[in-house]
Amino acid sequence: MKKLTEETSAGKLEARPSGLDDLIQQGARQIVQQAIEAELAALLERYDNVKTLDGRRTVIRNGYLPKREVVTAIGPVTVKVPKVRDRSGSGVKFNSNIVPPYIRKSPRVSAALPWLYLRGVSTGDMGEALSVLLGEEAKGLSPNVVSRLKAQWADEHTLWNQRDLSNARWVYWWADGIHTGLRSDDSDGQCLLVIIGVKPDGTKERVAIGDGFRESKDAWCELLLDLKARGLQSGPLLAAGDGGNGAVGSIGRSVPKDSTPALLVSQDWKHSQRLAQITARAG
Template sequence: MADSTLRTLSQPEPQVADPLHELLRQGARDLIAKAVEAELATFLAQYADQRLDDGRQAVVRNGYLPERTVQTGIGDVSVQVPKVRDRSGGGARFNSSLLPPYLKRARSIEELIPWLYLKGISTGDYQEALAALLGDQAKGLSANTVSRLKKQWEDEHTEWRKRDLSDRRYVYWWADGVYSNVRMDDRLCLLVIIGVTEQGRKELVAVEDGFRESADSWKTLLTGLRERGLTQAPKLAVGDGAMGFWAALSKIYPETDHQRCWVHKTANVLNKLPKSVQPKVKADLHDIWMAETRDEAHKAFDRTLKRFEAKYPKAMACLAKDREELLAFYDYPAEHWVHIRTTNPIESTFATV
């Protein structure tokens, strides 16, 4: 069994606790704060020429209202609305149309945030996304405000992509290519890596545009990680065998073990079989990856091949070609097997994209 410094790998958590959703929730908080600040700037500009007798600005910002939360599809998001003070006594008061006092629950933030972080939307679509969050109240945002907000987020994403990784240590990686309905090129997707640290925390390691089957796309991504300080390879990487990821991984992090995703492999094998036979083969595949030991898994593997190889050679060849990579998880702690047999951490995170 391979040595592992990972103390514990927590059981699957509700989607809101997923590392990417935490990132998205932070993004929602930042977006709302910046949008409200833009509202406030527009409001104060209306009073820019109003001065007191001593020359001071008549209407100025004056702290914040108490923090409150807005319920969203990715969890509660903390928000604060700034206050203004009218020194002239004229009664000027700032009321955010984006965060009115009665707003307790956002309508569709789960539709908005993945656009912002994952789809690189245009300015026009950004306006639509804000409308999805706040309804007709968002229509007052000018194109300049939307462009400024988008630029701020693009800058933040660029900084995230350049972040130093020299202190990061990952035990496991899950890799996949995630396709989006809005891509102009059907082949282009998001190349995604999620990692788990030695402390058992899942983190988003990389998200880049690329081609799933292209070794060059994955090599560019992995080379970027290494150049930013991620020199220590993960012990095990999990993914579908059809990706160019594996060829790139062997060049950039050759010491990493390869584990094929059992969900992808099962689907690929079943697709080569008549529907009438699929339940029987699926049950046999289940017996392989649920075996308590590697030896028992090999025995189940042999039984499956012997039972179906003569009549369904293509399906069994698909299964047999990745035999060692399908069973690599047996080299790791048994309590981790449920997590490292599939790429479920990626699929559950990106299910709405």
């Protein structure tokens, strides 16, 4: 808790109270990089049976171009575009369809990432999801590339959502429901339930992400009980959430009974100075 208090006093938590910007930026970089790698894998697969006279593949990976930045609404995202080597001399090159100059500005990334999780990962609608993040040109990605991304993201989501929490420890939780503003036919009342945690060393990370109906207590309880079922031994020392979203009361009821947070607060995220004062007293 000392580390958390020191960081709060220094203003680090005031500058970015929920940590969501950092996590969204990380997610944007990962999604773009994975899409590029899936494009490359599709190209290599296309030439997999083309061999040189001595039996070697003609088209192979050959490192990366210098890192480049893609500008998004939440800041620059650094990606690496891979290169290929064509041993046959026929001039085969790798050109990504999703990182040309037009992707240097993506104003909807902040709103799109939660929606990508709900619609892209949950329903498999990868073509539409990628177009939200990367622009209309992303709809032209081959079915093979989209299939690779779908499988990779689904596997990563499953592993993360089933991870063992028996050794997990957090001193602080922020819990909030996110309404993206992006709508579909079946999204009425749905939102993204997010818990961000601060570890004893001050590191921020995602604790839980799930979909819920109107931020109800039942939805929060279901999310929290899943954490408990995966081995969570103790809740945070301090938990905070919007007073109207049902999260704070659910945390008190659903975390292990011998580790109810020492302080549960309902607060407006805009009042970061108040958050700093509460956190300092809890330390």
